Every structure is written in C-alpha cells, then in structure tokens.
Amino acid sequence: MHVLVVHNRYSSAQPSGENRVVDEEVGLLRAAGHRVDVFERRSDDIAARSLPGKVAVPLLVPWNPSVRSDLADRLRTSRPDVVHVHNVFPLLSPSVLAACADAGVPAVATLHNYSQICPPGTLRRDGRLCTECVGSAVPLPAVRHGCYRNSRLATVPLAVSLLVNRRRWWSGVERFFCISTAQRDLLVASGMPPERLAVKHNFVPDPGACRSDAGEHLLFLGRLAEAKGVRLLMTAWDEIAAGGGVGVPLVLAGAGPLEQEVTAWAAGRDDVRYVGLYDPAQCREAVGRAVAVVAPSMALETFGLVVAEAMAAGVPAVAAGHGAFVELVEEGVTGLLHRPGDPVSLASRIRRIAAEPARNREMGRAARRRYEQGFSPAVGLERLVEGYRTAIAVRSGGGDSATPAGNTHAGSRRGSRAGRDGGRR
Known part of the structure; x- marks a missing residue:
C-alpha cells in the first residue's frame, strides 16, 4: 500500500506525544513493507520567517491556498492509495482536504484531541472542564473567553477555522480514527457523523523487557x-x-x-x-x-x-x-x-x-x-491498515459508508478486498 502522511509538526521546544505517534506509525508501516511518504510543515520554521510572514500565519490557519496547490500537485504525481492526515495547525490548514478531493485520493484522519468541537482542542478553560462550544454552530464562547493562549485574538483563527471547515472535515474524510472509545462517544454526542468515526488506539513499541522486581x-x-x-x-x-x-x-x-x-x-x-x-x-x-x-x-x-x-x-x-x-x-x-x-x-x-x-x-x-x-505494534499495524482499506473501499464504491465505525475490525474486513483492488488504480 502507498500512504501519504500529512502532518504539521509541533514545536521541538516541548516534547510532543503526537509527533511521536506519527513517527512511530510511519516506521511501523515502512517496516511492514508499505511505501510511506510524508508531506509536512514544521512550527519551528515560523521563527525564521520575516515579520510580515509571521503576521500572516494566523490568516492561514483557516485556509492555506498554497498548501492546497502544493499537496494537490504532489498527489497527482505520486498517486498514493490513501492520505493520512494528522495535525494541520497552524501551517497546513484544512485546505489539505480540498487537495485530496482535487486529486481523487481518499483521506483518513487521526483525531489526537478535541479540535473538531473545541477551538483549542482541550475542552478546558480556567482549569476545569468546558463544553460551551460543543454542539454550537458558532464557537463564540471560545473567543469570548480567549481559550487559546488566554488570548481572544489568538483564538479567533481557530474559531473561524472550526466554523467554516466543520462540514468540509465531516464530508472530506472517509474515516476518522478516534484514539479511545471515550473520545468517540463524546464526539458522537456532539454531532459528528458516527459512521465515519472508528476507534483505533495508539500503539506503543515493545520495550523488549518487563519489570522484574517490585520497582524503586x-x-x-x-x-x-x-x-x-x-x-x-x-x-x-x-x-x-x-x-x-x-x-x-x-x-x-x-x-x-x-x-x-x-x-x-x-x-x-x-x-x-x-x-x-x-x-x-x-x-x-x-x-x-x-x-x-x-x-x-x-x-x-x-x-x-x-x-x-x-x-x-x-x-x-x-x-x-x-x-x-x-x-x-x-x-x-x-x-x-x-x-x-x-x-x-x-x-x-x-x-x-x-x-x-x-x-x-x-x-x-x-x-x-x-x-x-x-496496544502492541502488531495490533496497531493491523488496525491501521484495515482502516486504510475501509476508506479506499468506501471511496471506490466497494464499501458502505454507513458501516458502524465503532468497531474498526467489522467495517474494515468487509472492505479489505475492495481496498486491495482500489490500491492498484
């Protein structure tokens, strides 16, 4: 299978579990013999931009036209079987979904946080749980409270992106990978289409040894x-x-x-x-x-x-x-x-x-x-590839987009044959 991974890497100043998950999934797929390419932007690169370039970054959060063009060209040239989207903030934007549509390539996306229903993606404000924007068509509470970095101005691009791109996400992604059932349940309750939400836990590399004593x-x-x-x-x-x-x-x-x-x-x-x-x-x-x-x-x-x-x-x-x-x-x-x-x-x-x-x-x-x-690599690989095959099958007409996605295996096995055929187009 040929997979293109799309990811905006978080700043290297702080350790990022999300960056780790992306890197480990890429390594897992490659080790299993799949071809994996990466289309990425790095938040670290913002510091090297000119002052006007830095000022322009918030304007690109809801939509980055140059990324759409660059990714569409890449997709037409390389023709991957599936695109796997991870983080798109702040330099990629949901324009990556339009690029996938332009090239006719199915997309899946891992939901590492709650950014589909909460502008900063945390469901927290002032040290407590906050769901004021959940289920709301317009996420004005996030702007009013300055939920991202305690700044109303910094929150505006995220709120605008959520407002104008919500339907694009829901219609442009064949399968969303939720990384826990708890996350999926909350997203379904907020109005996201349940047939597109599958649970695929993150995997963890085997350390090669287990604790042999009581610990210290x-x-x-x-x-x-x-x-x-x-x-x-x-x-x-x-x-x-x-x-x-x-x-x-x-x-x-x-x-x-x-x-x-x-x-x-x-x-x-x-x-x-x-x-x-x-x-x-x-x-x-x-x-x-x-x-x-x-x-x-x-x-x-x-x-x-x-x-x-x-x-x-x-x-x-x-x-x-x-x-x-x-x-x-x-x-x-x-x-x-x-x-x-x-x-x-x-x-x-x-x-x-x-x-x-x-x-x-x-x-x-x-x-x-x-x-x-x-949570082992073997289980992670199986669920990842099955999710890809399901997305390919749905896009090619060989699967059922209404398949209950809470059980990754049930939906994926049904579309696996069509997925393999679709991968040769």
Whole structure:
C-alpha cells in the first residue's frame, strides 16, 4: 500500500506525544513493507520567517491556498492509495482536504484531541472542564473567553477555522480514527457523523523487557502543566509524606510551565526527585524501574501514552478515573483509578499500590497482557491498515459508508478486498 502522511509538526521546544505517534506509525508501516511518504510543515520554521510572514500565519490557519496547490500537485504525481492526515495547525490548514478531493485520493484522519468541537482542542478553560462550544454552530464562547493562549485574538483563527471547515472535515474524510472509545462517544454526542468515526488506539513499541522486581520509585512522566495534574500530585504527595511516606521516592520527569514551581517544591527533599526532561531511552528505563506510573490528569485525555508504555513494561498505573484512562486501566486489575481532581483519593491509591508488592506484581503482569492484546505494534499495524482499506473501499464504491465505525475490525474486513483492488488504480 502507498500512504501519504500529512502532518504539521509541533514545536521541538516541548516534547510532543503526537509527533511521536506519527513517527512511530510511519516506521511501523515502512517496516511492514508499505511505501510511506510524508508531506509536512514544521512550527519551528515560523521563527525564521520575516515579520510580515509571521503576521500572516494566523490568516492561514483557516485556509492555506498554497498548501492546497502544493499537496494537490504532489498527489497527482505520486498517486498514493490513501492520505493520512494528522495535525494541520497552524501551517497546513484544512485546505489539505480540498487537495485530496482535487486529486481523487481518499483521506483518513487521526483525531489526537478535541479540535473538531473545541477551538483549542482541550475542552478546558480556567482549569476545569468546558463544553460551551460543543454542539454550537458558532464557537463564540471560545473567543469570548480567549481559550487559546488566554488570548481572544489568538483564538479567533481557530474559531473561524472550526466554523467554516466543520462540514468540509465531516464530508472530506472517509474515516476518522478516534484514539479511545471515550473520545468517540463524546464526539458522537456532539454531532459528528458516527459512521465515519472508528476507534483505533495508539500503539506503543515493545520495550523488549518487563519489570522484574517490585520497582524503586513512583513515576510522573509528562508535561509539567496544571492540566496534567502536577499540582494535584504535589498536594497528594505532601499528604503521603506527612503520614510517613511509602518507602520509595517520587520521580518527576518532564518540562513545562510549572517547571520552576516543581523544582522549588522538590528542592532539598529526599522523597522527591525532579530529573528534568528525559530522552526516549531514559523514559523507557525510568518506566521499567517504577513501582507504578502516576497519571493524575485533570483533562479528559483522548488516550494516555504513558499508561500504555507502563503496560508494555509490565508496570501498573495510578490514573484519574475519567476520559480514556477508564478503558486503559482496569480498576484493581491493571492499575488503580482515583477520583479526578481529588488529592485525598490520589494519595490513597498511591499508598495502596506501593504497600502491596505481590498484588503490584500481579497487576503488572495483567497490564502486560492487556498491552499485548490491545496496544502492541502488531495490533496497531493491523488496525491501521484495515482502516486504510475501509476508506479506499468506501471511496471506490466497494464499501458502505454507513458501516458502524465503532468497531474498526467489522467495517474494515468487509472492505479489505475492495481496498486491495482500489490500491492498484
């Protein structure tokens, strides 16, 4: 199969799980013998633009005509079987969908966030859940509240893009890949066409080794931001420390807006270590030596890469009991869930997972089995290719666009033969 991946890479100043997912999917497909080309823009390149060029960037968010032209030319020349769209903000824009239509190439898109129903894609405002724009034809609340970067002016291009391109997305993409059932359910409830929404979890590379002992630390691995529950974790850990601790330290790895606060909080403590930003190898090592990975996110996460990475290493997780975490973590089997936003609940779950080593190891083994069944590269490849074949079949008339898409396999197997034929046009 010949696939063209379309992606606007996020800034390299902060680690991006989305960039990682894109790179790993490209590598997975290529290793399986598929031809994969990439059409991309990089947010890092904005800094090198002239002042007028920088000023023009917000104007291109809803529609970038030069990208439409460039991509259409590329598609006519290379004739891929399918285009896989990831992020289009801020330099690509939904004009990529028009290019696919111009060239007659079917498109699929992975929904890494909630940008189809929320201009900044987070469903959060002022530190809490916000759904004011969900189901609204005109996303004015986002502009009024300045939901993107706390700026009304910065939010306007995103709101305009959502307003003018909503139908283009819904009609121009044959299959949307939701990365959790929780995400799909919310998008369907908001009015998105359910027949186009399939669940395809992100996969995680096999680390090659599983934890062999009880572990030596609790681990928070991620962006140091309010939405990720960092302050909640610090409050819970202070309560744990006041009660005598759990016998192992808390390690925090990452970077973000709360870095100075975390650094000051951890300074001079024996029970806390802030280690800064880890590279991928260091992340794998830290996960593999953890008693548990802690994911206390305040946001409705669409997936949860760090939890899946812990599963791959045979490590249980303590996670917030909402969003995608409730389908990643089976309570008491592969980890523990705490009440979202509740430091007392989080502290009790951390104490429990650290106090029962035998039970912890059992949960770790169950987590590894769950990984092998749902989040391994083999499973990821199968679901990805089946999704492509379904999209190709629908576009070529060999599939049924009304097929229930909540079950990726059901819709994809039915169109697989037509997809293979369509790939030879």
